[in-house]
Amino acid sequence: MKQLAITFLILLISTTGWSKKNPIPLIGDKAPSFTEKSTNGILNFPEDFGTHWKILFSHPLDFTAVCTSELCGLARNQEKFDSLGVKVAVVSIDEVERHLLWKEFMEKVLNEENENITIEYPIVADLAGEVSQKYGMLHQSMNDKRDVRGVFIIDPNNIIQAITFYPMSVGRNMDEILRTVEALQLTQNDNVLTPLNWQPGDDVLVPHKPYTSDELEKNPELKDQYYHKGEYMWFKKMRK
Numbered sequence: 336m337k338q339l340a341i342t343f344l345i346l347l348i349s350t351t352g353w354s355k356k357n358p359i360p361l362i363g364d365k366a367p368s369f370t371e372k373s374t375n376g377i378l379n380f381p382e383d384f385g386t387h388w389k390i391l392f393s394h395p396l397d398f399t400a401v402c403t404s405e406l407c408g409l410a411r412n413q414e415k416f417d418s419l420g421v422k423v424a425v426v427s428i429d430e431v432e433r434h435l436l437w438k439e440f441m442e443k444v445l446n447e448e449n450e451n452i453t454i455e456y457p458i459v460a461d462l463a464g465e466v467s468q469k470y471g472m473l474h475q476s477m478n479d480k481r482d483v484r485g486v487f488i489i490d491p492n493n494i495i496q497a498i499t500f501y502p503m504s505v506g507r508n509m510d511e512i513l514r515t516v517e518a519l520q521l522t523q524n525d526n527v528l529t530p531l532n533w534q535p536g537d538d539v540l541v542p543h544k545p546y547t548s549d550e551l552e553k554n555p556e557l558k559d560q561y562y563h564k565g566e567y568m569w570f571k572k573m574r575k
Contacts, residue, residue, distance in 0.1 A: 359471030362498060366391075366489045367469035373424070373457035374434050380459075381493045384422035388516060389489040393472045394427040397437040401506050402427075402484070407441050408509045410454045419516055423456040426466050434458040488516060490523065527571060538570045545569055 360367060366389070370379045381389050392409070394402045406425065416423055427434065438454050445452045459466065467473050472485050484507065488497040496519050501507055518529045521539070528540040546557045563569045 358469075359498070360469075360487070360495050362495055364495050366487065366493045366495050369466045369469060371459045371461060371466060372431050373459045374431060374438055374454075375457035378424060378457050378459055380424055381489055384424075386491040388419065388421045388491060388520065389493075390416070390421055390423045390512070390516070391470065391485075391487040391489065392423065392425045393467065393470065393485040394425060395484065395503050397427055397429045397433050398440070399503075401503065403437075403441060403444070405484075405507055405509075406437075406454070406458075407445055409456065410441065410445060410452050411450065412509055412513065413452075413455055415513060416516075419513070419520065421516055424459055425456060426459045426461050426470075426472070428461050428464060428467065430462055431460040434460060486512060488512075488519060490519070530568075530570075536573060538573050541569045541571050543569070545571065 366381050368380065368382065370377065372378075380391070392405075394406070396402065409423065409425070413423075429437075438458060442452065442454055461467055464473065470485065470487065484501040484503060486497075486499045486501075486507065487495055490496050497515055499507075514534065517535045518533060521535075522528060525539075526542070528542060529537075530540050533539070541561070544563075545561045546554075551557050559572075561569055561571055
């Protein structure tokens with residue numbers, strides 16, 4: 336029994352040590368700060384992006400096929416992110432010089448596709464792996480020193496609002512990332528909820544019945560602004 340207790344204690348200390356070394360910030364946590372070199376110069380994240388919404392993308396390695404396709408897709412959507420007030424940063428464990436070569440290669444690919452696009456977002460050189468550790472991008476079970484592909488969506492107060500991780504073999508969906516940003520912005524601004532498969536412009540859920548009997552009596556038009564399915568799902572009409 337004593338030996339079993341000692342073994343358990345060793346395992347607990349080992350697991351706790353890994354957890355402390357490689358924490359994954361959770362939704363609702365303050366986004367960890369870092370200062371690193373990037374293709375746009377020194378980046379102090381998230382402070383340099385002020386009160387904008389922010390997205391941090393992680394990549395395992397420069398010049399890999401899936402990552403290249405994703406960053407080209409990210410470049411194609413720069414104007415859309417700008418219109419949503421979103422600032423983007425990319426992290427990869429490679430030096431700035433290699434990032435710059437990768438950036439040049441991707442812009443060439445985009446121009447070959449008749450897209451005159453310049454990559455504006457910074458690609459951060461996380462050579463020491465400090466950013467990766469702060470954001471929990473190195474997953475023990477992967478037995479790899481490279482980042483898994485993560486996405487952290489951070490609000491203007493630098494609070495993490497959404498997190499997703501993808502394996503190195505599966506590309507991310509840029510439309511879904513944009514949809515999530517728009518949903519987060521809408522739900523924060525208007526105190527509403529988005530239902531299954533919601534798309535921008537669709538009707539939204541409200542957290543409780545939107546009016547009382549007295550309010551409806553005073554303003555009968557309220558009934559035309561909302562509808563419900565069952566007893567608990569109340570919807571607000573977004574299209575007139």
